[in-house]
Amino acid sequence: MSNRIAPLSGYPEYTPAGRIVEQRVVDMLRETFELHGFAPIQTRAVEPLDQLARKGEITKEVYVVRRLHAAEDATDELGLHYDLTVPFARYVLENAGRLAFPFRRYQIQPCWRGERPQEGRYREFWQADIDIVGQGALAPHHDAEVVLVMLEVLERLHDDLGLPSVVMHANNRLLAQGFYGDLGVADPLAVIQAVDKLPKIGPDGVSAMLAALGLSAGQIDAVLALASIATPDEAFIERVRALGVSNETLETGLHELAGLMERVAARFPGRIVADLAIARGLDYYTGSVFEVVMPDYPSLGTIAAGGRYDSLASDGRQTYPGVGISFGITRVLAPLIAKGTLGATRPVPSAVLVAVDAEETRGTADGVAAALRARGVACEVSPNAAAYGKQIRVADRRGIPFVWFGGQSGQVKDIRSGAQVDADAATWEPPAGDARPRVVVA
Amino acid sequence: MSNRIAPLSGYPEYTPAGRIVEQRVVDMLRETFELHGFAPIQTRAVEPLDQLARKGEITKEVYVVRRLHAAEDATDELGLHYDLTVPFARYVLENAGRLAFPFRRYQIQPCWRGERPQEGRYREFWQADIDIVGQGALAPHHDAEVVLVMLEVLERLHDDLGLPSVVMHANNRLLAQGFYGDLGVADPLAVIQAVDKLPKIGPDGVSAMLAALGLSAGQIDAVLALASIATPDEAFIERVRALGVSNETLETGLHELAGLMERVAARFPGRIVADLAIARGLDYYTGSVFEVVMPDYPSLGTIAAGGRYDSLASDGRQTYPGVGISFGITRVLAPLIAKGTLGATRPVPSAVLVAVDAEETRGTADGVAAALRARGVACEVSPNAAAYGKQIRVADRRGIPFVWFGGQSGQVKDIRSGAQVDADAATWEPPAGDARPRVVVA
Numbered sequence: 001m002s003n004r005i006a007p008l009s010g011y012p013e014y015t016p017a018g019r020i021v022e023q024r025v026v027d028m029l030r031e032t033f034e035l036h037g038f039a040p041i042q043t044r045a046v047e048p049l050d051q052l053a054r055k056g057e058i059t060k061e062v063y064v065v066r067r068l069h070a071a072e073d074a075t076d077e078l079g080l081h082y083d084l085t086v087p088f089a090r091y092v093l094e095n096a097g098r099l100a101f102p103f104r105r106y107q108i109q110p111c112w113r114g115e116r117p118q119e120g121r122y123r124e125f126w127q128a129d130i131d132i133v134g135q136g137a138l139a140p141h142h143d144a145e146v147v148l149v150m151l152e153v154l155e156r157l158h159d160d161l162g163l164p165s166v167v168m169h170a171n172n173r174l175l176a177q178g179f180y181g182d183l184g185v186a187d188p189l190a191v192i193q194a195v196d197k198l199p200k201i202g203p204d205g206v207s208a209m210l211a212a213l214g215l216s217a218g219q220i221d222a223v224l225a226l227a228s229i230a231t232p233d234e235a236f237i238e239r240v241r242a243l244g245v246s247n248e249t250l251e252t253g254l255h256e257l258a259g260l261m262e263r264v265a266a267r268f269p270g271r272i273v274a275d276l277a278i279a280r281g282l283d284y285y286t287g288s289v290f291e292v293v294m295p296d297y298p299s300l301g302t303i304a305a306g307g308r309y310d311s312l313a314s315d316g317r318q319t320y321p322g323v324g325i326s327f328g329i330t331r332v333l334a335p336l337i338a339k340g341t342l343g344a345t346r347p348v349p350s351a352v353l354v355a356v357d358a359e360e361t362r363g364t365a366d367g368v369a370a371a372l373r374a375r376g377v378a379c380e381v382s383p384n385a386a387a388y389g390k391q392i393r394v395a396d397r398r399g400i401p402f403v404w405f406g407g408q409s410g411q412v413k414d415i416r417s418g419a420q421v422d423a424d425a426a427t428w429e430p431p432a433g434d435a436r437p438r439v440v441v442a
Numbered sequence: 443m444s445n446r447i448a449p450l451s452g453y454p455e456y457t458p459a460g461r462i463v464e465q466r467v468v469d470m471l472r473e474t475f476e477l478h479g480f481a482p483i484q485t486r487a488v489e490p491l492d493q494l495a496r497k498g499e500i501t502k503e504v505y506v507v508r509r510l511h512a513a514e515d516a517t518d519e520l521g522l523h524y525d526l527t528v529p530f531a532r533y534v535l536e537n538a539g540r541l542a543f544p545f546r547r548y549q550i551q552p553c554w555r556g557e558r559p560q561e562g563r564y565r566e567f568w569q570a571d572i573d574i575v576g577q578g579a580l581a582p583h584h585d586a587e588v589v590l591v592m593l594e595v596l597e598r599l600h601d602d603l604g605l606p607s608v609v610m611h612a613n614n615r616l617l618a619q620g621f622y623g624d625l626g627v628a629d630p631l632a633v634i635q636a637v638d639k640l641p642k643i644g645p646d647g648v649s650a651m652l653a654a655l656g657l658s659a660g661q662i663d664a665v666l667a668l669a670s671i672a673t674p675d676e677a678f679i680e681r682v683r684a685l686g687v688s689n690e691t692l693e694t695g696l697h698e699l700a701g702l703m704e705r706v707a708a709r710f711p712g713r714i715v716a717d718l719a720i721a722r723g724l725d726y727y728t729g730s731v732f733e734v735v736m737p738d739y740p741s742l743g744t745i746a747a748g749g750r751y752d753s754l755a756s757d758g759r760q761t762y763p764g765v766g767i768s769f770g771i772t773r774v775l776a777p778l779i780a781k782g783t784l785g786a787t788r789p790v791p792s793a794v795l796v797a798v799d800a801e802e803t804r805g806t807a808d809g810v811a812a813a814l815r816a817r818g819v820a821c822e823v824s825p826n827a828a829a830y831g832k833q834i835r836v837a838d839r840r841g842i843p844f845v846w847f848g849g850q851s852g853q854v855k856d857i858r859s860g861a862q863v864d865a866d867a868a869t870w871e872p873p874a875g876d877a878r879p880r881v882v883v884a
Binding site: 005007008011012013014015016019020022023034035036037038039040041042043044045046048059060061062063064065066067068069078079080090091093094095098099100102104105110112114124134139141142145315347348349350359362373376377378379380381383384394397398399400436 | 447449450453454455456457458461462464465476477478479480481482483484485486487488490501502503504505506507508509510511520521522532533535536537540541542544546547552554556566576581583584587757789790791792801804815818819820821822823825826836839840841842878
């Protein structure tokens with residue numbers, strides 16, 4: 001095989017210790033989602049290119065996939081999915097007859113985007129999505145449900161694995177749409193997309209964008225006044241009312257956001273803010289919108305986001321409204337693992353290295369290992385029958401904490417402390433903290 | 443979003459029940475590999491195109507990946523990996539300074555090949571690979587080790603999940619090379635690759651290929667005589683000796699294969715055959731070669747394969763010899779799931795649907811659900827507050843076996859039997875068999 005080594009910018013890869021961190025995070029996501037009744041699905045990596053279009057336009061970031069010698073005019077062009085929403089929408093339509101609605105699914109897979117690589121932005125990145133999708137209709141209480149599930153797992157990742165703590169910013173599109181409508185704004189979605197740029201370009205930049213859209217100075221002031229409202233409770237309602245605007249759409253938005261805040265803040269106080277600057281650039285959101293940040297790591301940007309959509313997909317007869325949130329696993333983990341902030345207690349599953357006296361008695365060591373494994377103790381047999389001191393160094397180099405000497409009834413040494421005790425392979429167990437590699441924070 | 447539905451031939455996708463089967467299989471692979479001290483790694487989906495070359499030639503089956511508007515003459519062309527060996531070889535070279543050798547890793551990921559789709563052949567397919575790789579040298583006992591680990595997990599998949607039973611066919615390249623060398627064959631690898639075609643084109647077809655390579659009728663007879671030897675024990679040695687050929691390479695091959703057979707047959711009698719027709723087409727194998735089949739499902743073909751290679755990779759200073767086996771997860775599961783041979787007891791994780799009396803008391807149901815989840819009971823709260831009969835039908839349609847009525851101290855109904863009993867959300871548990879969906883054989 002070739003001997004060319006080619007690290008690729010934007011395609012993070014981990015050493016085994018880093019992969020162990022990622023696995024634990026994925027396990028915790030999966031466990032929490034399943035406790036809440038979300039069913040697992042996986043979709044293929046590719047979609048027909050026209051499925052990957054946004055508003056009819058295929059973005060430059062899409063990776064096209066083609067067989068090496070495919071004809072230039074091949075019509076079945078495929079692209080790698082850039083999120084898990086587009087493939088999920090297609091999956092729901094394709095399987096609608098076999099799914100029970102409301103359909104609750106989680107999906108944890110890599111996505112690909114040909115963006116310029118930078119911290120938190122990768123060309124290959126794992127996402128974990130949950131969505132609840134109805135057929136024809138979906139009750140509003142599911143908005144708070146997906147928020148609570150995502151905050152629950154992010155709390156667990158913080159408490160149990162030491163990931164940074166989070167704050168969710170929530171808004172409601174109806175609130176902004178009603179407000180902008182009352183202002184007499186012609187294209188509310190364009191205004192929403194301009195407001196979405198606030199964190200990047202600031203109020204002056206957004207003012208200029210809004211002016212270019214034809215908004216008057218008074219309209220621009222009102223839009224920025226609305227976007228400046230952020231409260232950890234329902235106080236946002238009074239502040240919106242103080243702006244002197246009122247209509248039915250706005251009231252519906254205020255009511256939905258207040259209901260969400262009440263339910264979520266009761267369970268996770270301090271973890272949610274009603275933030276009327278939250279816009280989300282995507283055109284398909286029609287109600288609640290969410291963005292999650294890690295305040296201690298602002299450079300990571302938005303680490304999870306989502307919202308309510310009236311029509312995830314439509315097959316012409318039925319529409320499928322839903323609500324969902326996507327967590328950017330790689331966006332969070334790749335920088336923290338690369339910096340050494342998150343690591344594992346050891347880079348191998350093995351808790352024990354079983355020493356070998358001589359190649360002729362390797363079978364004895366195999367028997368000890370089999371007895372340990374039968375009770376769930378991960379172990380490996382020494383690759384050689386060198387002097388014990390050398391075999392201990394093998395364990396040390398691999399990060400394995402215990403070395404076993406002798407047969408089933410033998411001795412086990414903790415190579416960190418040097419303590420060596422008699423042990424029976426049919427009963428001995430490592431301390432719980434050493435059973436498997438653990439995630440540790442530097 | 444677009445409403446076009448496009449199933450793609452060769453890209454299998456499962457319903458949630460099918461994905462539950464696949465998850466259980468992957469969990470069991472991972473658990474077994476980790477018990478044996480194999481560390482997890484994942485590699486990116488893409489490699490530089492020249493890395494994907496075989497003998498300098500890039501096969502037509504490779505999928506090229508390119509940004510939509512990339513320049514035609516872009517030099518950083520990438521392709522999707524078609525196996526996990528090529529990326530692993532690159533990973534070892536790239537990380538050699540940070541890995542402890544012998545390095546033991548497992549890797550479970552999708553691969554892509556633009557083959558003509560047919561049963562057991564897919565364009566996107568999951569593989570599970572284990573390899574043990576040394577730096578400079580690797581002891582021969584690792585050959586039997588990877589075989590034992592793979593057979594152990596295949597036995598567990600058979601015993602615990604009901605997958606079909608397997609038989610491994612083993613051979614050794616040195617045996618064939620020594621034998622062919624003694625026959626005076628000019629290009630032993632070409633002969634090995636012809637013999638590899640035996641199952642497909644039969645002895646007559648292979649004879650014709652060998653004749654085209656310039657072999658005499660006597661040489662062809664000898665090659666086919668060697669390939670006809672298959673014994674469940676070490677009897678193959680006598681049958682090879684009866685062919686009247688002997689040299690050092692052949693003897694080494696006989697000795698290595700006999701050692702492997704002895705160790706493996708002792709642990710898994712009936713699961714291994716010394717089969718001198720096993721060749722493997724790939725040029726990088728240099729000793730042991732393995733192929734695993736499911737005798738009750740011959741149409742699935744080879745479901746796992748691997749062998750020993752003297753040089754997985756080389757960085758010019760060091761070579762990295764190794765031994766490994768790859769299991770074709772999708773090749774086995776996709777046909778068995780599609781036919782309904784393998785399924786799950788239910789398509790959702792939830793064991794319980796918590797009924798809602800009225801939207802105003804949804805909080806009570808949320809509390810019951812939280813109490814159940816705190817003890818690991820997967821559940822979901824009813825999407826509506828309809829009449830109890832309708833909520834029971836929601837559970838029935840979703841395959842959820844239990845419905846909870848009332849508050850923390852309430853009643854739980856097994857909707858299959860109709861039995862309803864008092865229960866406390868702080869203590870009640872479903873029967874172990876209902877806790878999570880289980881894999882079932884039709």
